[in-house]
Amino acid sequence: MTYFTCFFLDNEKDMIVNLYQDLGRLYYELETPNHHSGNLIRNLAKLCGLPLCENENGYLVIRGEIPCYINADNEEVYIFRLGGTKMANIYPDGHVEMKAAIPAISKTLMSQTKDYQLDVSKTIFKTYIPRDLKFHSDLHTHMNGNLSPDILIALGIYHQIRYPLYYVRKLELTLTKEQEEKIAKQREKVARQFVDSGLTGKYLDRKINDNTFINFADLILGNLDHAEENIVKIRTSLVIMKDGQAVFTNLEKVYLYRYVFTKGQTSEELIRISNIDAIPDVDVRASLKQMQKDGENPDYHENTMFQDKLLWIARSFKKQGVCYAEISDTTLVKKYESIEMLEQVHQVMPKIYRETGVMIRFLAAFRRIPLTIVKDRTTPEDYLSRNLNVLHAVMLDPYVAGCDFVGEEINDIITLKPVIREIVRIAAEDPSFVIRIHAGENDSQKDNVAHSIACVRDSLAPGQQMPHVRLGHGLYTYNLRSKKGRQVLEDLRKYNVTLEFQITSNVRLNNLNSLENHPLRQYIAAGIRCVQGTDGGALYGTNSIDEQLALEKFLELTDEELSWMKESEAKIIEESGYAFSEKKRTFRQLTRDKSMEEVLLKKMEDAAVGGLKLHRSRLDANTELKEQIHELPWDKMPVILMGGSFNSEKRATRVMKEGSEQIRALMEKLDPEEYFFVIGHKMNGYEKYLVDHNEKEFRIFAIVPALITAEEKRKLLEAGVSIRVSTEIEGMGIYKSFNYEIFERRPSVVLGFDGNSAGANLIQEARNGKGRAQIYIWDKSATLREKAVSLEGYVNFFDKNNQLTDMF
Known part of the structure; x- marks a missing residue:
């Protein structure tokens, strides 16, 4: 057989269909080389009823023949099907016409488990959307x-x-x-x-x-x-x-x-x-050739890297049928970088708009917590005050539509109320100003949707209208049928708040493990404005079209519900177009006899926001607990006990007799010379039970956030545990340090008694880590059960009839 061509069933080029010819017949080999667990290819083969075999490299593949047909024009066409769905037409000249695809969300769910439960209709999507229902933002x-x-x-x-x-x-x-x-x-x-x-x-x-x-x-x-x-x-x-x-x-x-x-x-x-022409990847090759042509185009030949990035973002949006986008960027809250960025935007965006018809505007993005992953970067304590001074200036620019709060949602938005108060003051100067807050992305902060609305409302000056508020994700809040939930719906309607949904990023970032209880349809039924985003689609192997198909297929949205979402986005696009024109006219007046840099720097100086104090003061754990900080031992197996520290602050773990008996029996069985325990920082729930009943004197380590309260310090000192200090300043983020300290380095055991999103993240980190982790989840933990079920084949449940002591 001779190699013919290949195509991909997904955007990320993970599911490769290689084609081979032999005596006029066409054969395929479907491989998934970037998915080393083998779950993706196994689940796909099972779903489609196809046999598996190994290729010469020892990887599992699906092989078969593609039948040839004669169409109405007497042309030969090979038709490739999976699960009864036509995936592609393949022509003798090598041209491949895709008819369906496997979206990133389905691919992730197949990769996650050894027992994929969704059917073909929610795995393979025909890539067609009715024109009248297509989203354009x-x-x-x-x-x-x-x-x-x-x-x-x-x-x-x-x-x-x-x-x-x-x-x-x-x-x-x-x-x-x-x-x-x-x-x-x-x-x-x-x-x-x-x-x-x-x-x-x-x-x-x-x-x-x-x-x-x-x-x-x-x-x-x-x-x-x-x-x-x-x-x-x-x-x-x-x-x-x-x-x-x-x-x-x-x-x-x-x-x-x-x-x-x-x-x-x-x-x-x-x-x-x-x-x-020798570059082996056809898409890289084609893009690079176009960039060379752009270099000869007077509109683009002096483009910076950033300007070319904007050009290709706009081209990507045009390809997806998107005509309006708002992009969050932290550059816009940095003093000199923001000015440089906006100067480049003004130089190139009119040309980009002429070519593509895509209007791009920006949201100046505040980090809700300092970035910790860049180890050499120190965030100044007054970073939010500095950001606000810059926002006072850049909000004058027509390309800046508003602001955003970004970063992992591991703190209550109320802690940022002083910042929101200042932003609401800014919004009073611009009636089109958008305040977007990431809220309800995970189940650790179910108050954040309600608190976000309240923070803005309570910051209004007398007589000030509610600004444009959008909440990113809105996935988790109170039960919408409860009294609190009904109040949330009433406030969303009353203040005309828009909710933004990004289903693929929710799944891929471990914030959504079951699609059955997604609230979108409830919001639409209640008359709440809802729109779609991608959350930076290229990160997740998705785009605007795939996102709409996923919403439609997975959540089973009706045409009426999709139409409601389209109407919601249409209003925003219309309002934004008008706002851009008005702000552009005003900005021209401001810069008539001064440079943009002079205008913006003067505005930043005049803003003079300073001394911003947030909700509470905390102590430096490295200083306060320095006598207890020790390295984790390498001659013993770590047992991570999760049951008290991995909930949101307002949710306490209730210790049940059956659970405590499981811990007591395990401690009696294990040898302190072979095992040690690792817990969180709160000293409550099952973790406190472990400390209080440590009769065999196991070494117990607590991984704590970099900043702790005085009460947390007191409890940790009284407990006498050894300490490891995380780089994360919020307790809900310390799961990252469990990954760095343990899961990426060594084998371990995880015992999950209780926890919400932070607990689910710790379990996922254990599953993903390079060190082999044995994961055991208490069957009575409803909050962790959903996560555990999504990891079928990687998690064991324990209960009264399946004792932990029998599993070791």
Whole structure:
């Protein structure tokens, strides 16, 4: 057989259908090489009733023949079907016409479990949407999550960005002998700059490798023999983890990989861009060729990397039928960076709009908690005050539609009420100003939808109208049939609040494990304005079209419900168009005899927001608990007991006799010389029971947030436990440190008695970690059961009849 061509069943190029010819017959081999657990291919084969076999590399594949037909024009066409659905028409000239696809959400759910339960209708989607129901906006997305990996790779080649040696090694990219020799010499020079840095070991290596670079264009074009494998590895690094659900930790890491491209800096040594036709990936090749054409276009030939990024974002939106988008970006709350960004926007956006017809506006994004994943970055204590001073200025710009609060939702939005109060003052100056708050994304902060509305309402000046409020996600709140839930619905209607839904990111980020109780239809029935976003679709292998299909298929939305959502977005698009025109006219007057920089800097100085104090003061755990901080032992097995510290602050764990008896029996069986326990920071629930009944004197470690309350300090000192301090400042984020300290490094045991979203994230981290984790969940924990069921084959339940002691 001879190789013919290939195509993909998904946006991320994970499900590859390779085609082979032999004597006029066409055969296929379907493989999923980026999904190493084998769950995806096994579940797909089972769903479609197809046999599995192994290829020459030992990976599971599906093989078969594709039948040939003669159409009405007497042309041969091969028709590829899966599960009774026509997936593609394949023509003798190699042209492939896709008819259906497998969306990222279905692919993730198949990868997550060993026993996939959804049927074909919710797995394989025909990619058609009635014209009258098609959405035309993306109202919830993020700047550095919009472009597909292939376009980012092409931009990296075209702009010849610096690519760090750290990522070359981390991704195990293959370099030529000449490239290895050249980068080794450069590394030696860089190493001399850190001789007196005080860093040692892996920290020194990381610092040196982060500052040693290869020209990305040379990495690909100067190494064509390994270009295909390198592109696949780089592509995989630019999206959320594939083989199951991810957590916010993974998202933060993906953004770091993407920053190399989205914030790319040009290499010092440039090469001649040639051999483009030899690039093995057709999409990278086509995008790069278009970029070269753009370089000859007077409108774009002087584009910066950022301006090209905007151009390709707009082109991607146009391809999806999106004509209006609002993109959140933290750059717009940084003093000088915001001015530079807006100057570039004004230079290029009119040209982009002429070509694409896509209007892009921005939301200045505040981080609800400081970013901790970048270890060398220290966030100043007054960062929110500084952000507000910048917002006072950039809100004058017509391309800035409003502001946003971004980041993992692990704190009550009430803690940010002083910030919201200042933003509401800003909104009083601009009736079109949008205040968007990420609220209700996970079940740890069910008050946040109600509290977000209340924070804005209570901040209004006498006689001030309610500004435009949008809530991103809105997935979790009180039961909408309860008294509190009915009040939420009434407030949403009264204040004309819009809810934004992003179903794929909810699933892929472990915030939605079951689609049965999704509240969208309830909101629509109550007359609440609801719209769709993608949450930075390229991160999750989705786009506006796939998102609409997912909403329709998974939630079984009717045409009337889709029409309601389309009407909701149409009003926003209309209002935003009018607001842009009005603000543009006013901004021209402001900059008539002054530069944009002068106007905005003067406004920032006049704003003078300072001394902003948030809800409560907390103590530095590293200082207050320094006598108790110890390394985790390596000669014993860690047992993580989750039952008290992994709930939201207002939800307490109730210790049940049956649960405490399970812990007592386990402690009697285990040997302190072989095992030690790890708990959270709250010293309550089952975790407190463990500490209080530690008669065999097991070593017990508590992983605590970087900032703790005086009461938490008192309890930890009284308990006499050993301490590990997380880099996270919020208790709901310490699951990340369990991953770093344990799941990524060593085997472990997880005992889940209670917890909501933080608990679910810890379980997912245990499942995803490199160290093998045995996961046991108490059957009576309703909040964890849904998560555990989604991990069929990776989790064991224990109860009265299935004792923990019998499982060890």
